[in-house]
Amino acid sequence: MPAVTRFFHPILPARKLAPGPVRVTVAGRSYALFRDARGRAAAFMDECPHRKAPLSAGRVRPDGRLECRYHGWHFDADGRGRSPSQPNLTKCDAVTMQLVERNGYLWLADPEVPLSALPAVEWDGFEPAGAFSMPFAAPLHVCLDNFSEDEHTPWVHTRLGWDAADVDSIEYTAENHADRTDVTYRGRQRDSWSRLLVGLKKGDTFNNEWETRFDPVRTIYTLYWTEPGTQRRRGITARAAIFMVPETDRTTMFHVFVGMRIEDRRLRLFAPALRKLAVALSWYEIRDDARFIPTVADTPEDQRGMRLGKYDKPLVHNHKLLKQIYFGEDQVVPISTVRGV
Numbered sequence: 274m275p276a277v278t279r280f281f282h283p284i285l286p287a288r289k290l291a292p293g294p295v296r297v298t299v300a301g302r303s304y305a306l307f308r309d310a311r312g313r314a315a316a317f318m319d320e321c322p323h324r325k326a327p328l329s330a331g332r333v334r335p336d337g338r339l340e341c342r343y344h345g346w347h348f349d350a351d352g353r354g355r356s357p358s359q360p361n362l363t364k365c366d367a368v369t370m371q372l373v374e375r376n377g378y379l380w381l382a383d384p385e386v387p388l389s390a391l392p393a394v395e396w397d398g399f400e401p402a403g404a405f406s407m408p409f410a411a412p413l414h415v416c417l418d419n420f421s422e423d424e425h426t427p428w429v430h431t432r433l434g435w436d437a438a439d440v441d442s443i444e445y446t447a448e449n450h451a452d453r454t455d456v457t458y459r460g461r462q463r464d465s466w467s468r469l470l471v472g473l474k475k476g477d478t479f480n481n482e483w484e485t486r487f488d489p490v491r492t493i494y495t496l497y498w499t500e501p502g503t504q505r506r507r508g509i510t511a512r513a514a515i516f517m518v519p520e521t522d523r524t525t526m527f528h529v530f531v532g533m534r535i536e537d538r539r540l541r542l543f544a545p546a547l548r549k550l551a552v553a554l555s556w557y558e559i560r561d562d563a564r565f566i567p568t569v570a571d572t573p574e575d576q577r578g579m580r581l582g583k584y585d586k587p588l589v590h591n592h593k594l595l596k597q598i599y600f601g602e603d604q605v606v607p608i609s610t611v612r613g614v
């Protein structure tokens with residue numbers, strides 16, 4: 274996999290680094306994370322400059338330096354290394370990465386990437402509700418495809434969205450742009466216990482609108498419900514930024530940031546409980562996808578030969594943007610060669 278750390282990726286909840294070391298893999302490259310004695314988080318390439326032992330197999334010394342397990346070379350958070358058996362040895366430094374603590378997560382990028390490139394996970398009018406991570410046992414392109422369509426909703430999910438009986442009355446739009454895809458779905462919310470918790474009426478319309486971006490790969494979903502006919506919005510809107518971080522060519526780590534806007538004043542009284550509910554529902558929905566995804570993990574990346582339909586239009590464009598923007602490749606399959614779109 275080509276290097277992708279010219280983009281900031283969320284890689285670990287900050288609380289999980291205490292003090293480490295922790296090994297994290299992004300696009301086939303591994304990094305050793307730790308905190309020094311002052312609590313500063315740092316990331317190195319996970320190989321010792323001496324003989325390439327994984328630094329993540331070492332330990333953080335009481336003085337806050339990361340010590341290699343093999344011959345005891347140790348490093349401060351800036352990567353400055355020393356060899357205990359040859360104290361005058363120079364050029365002992367570890368290869369450092371940029372590691373930023375933001376929104377409760379650690380974000381990794383190459384050292385020169387500006388902080389302004391950190392993707393937003395909080396939005397005007399939305400209150401942060403929480404965040405979580407979940408492993409997916411499938412390659413990035415399979416995960417991305419799954420999160421680029423809602424056609425699978427009645428078969429993979431059981432709470433949000435519509436039933437199989439309503440699939441032929443779904444309203445749907447998809448727009449391809451040079452840097453993203455925009456998608457909207459609208460359908461009759463299936464009846465479930467969660468409807469009552471958020472004050473929905475039977476037969477309300479479920480709206481799911483999202484954009485997919487590639488710097489790094491993520492979808493930002495906005496979910497809300499409307500009264501059928503009047504299109505009047507019900508009292509809450511949830512938004513979730515779902516980052517899909519490739520680990521190996523077989524596994525993808527998801528990091529999800531949830532926000533919530535409560536428009537109904539009466540519901541505001543229950544804001545803390547509703548925010549928890551939004552995170553819990555997001556977790557269950559995404560867990561549905563994570564449980565299913567091994568079934569399709571071997572799906573080839575090449576879409577030629579697939580009988581694609583209108584709901585797959587964003588998938589085709591997303592593959593192109595994945596290659597162009599995320600992996601920085603120039604060679605792309607022309608959309609016109611894919612059947613059915």
Ligand code: FES
Nearest residue numbers: 321323324341344
């Ligand atoms: S390989 Fe790390 S100290 Fe030798």
Ligand SMILES: [Fe+2]
Nearest residue numbers: 419429430562
């Ligand atoms: Fe899904």
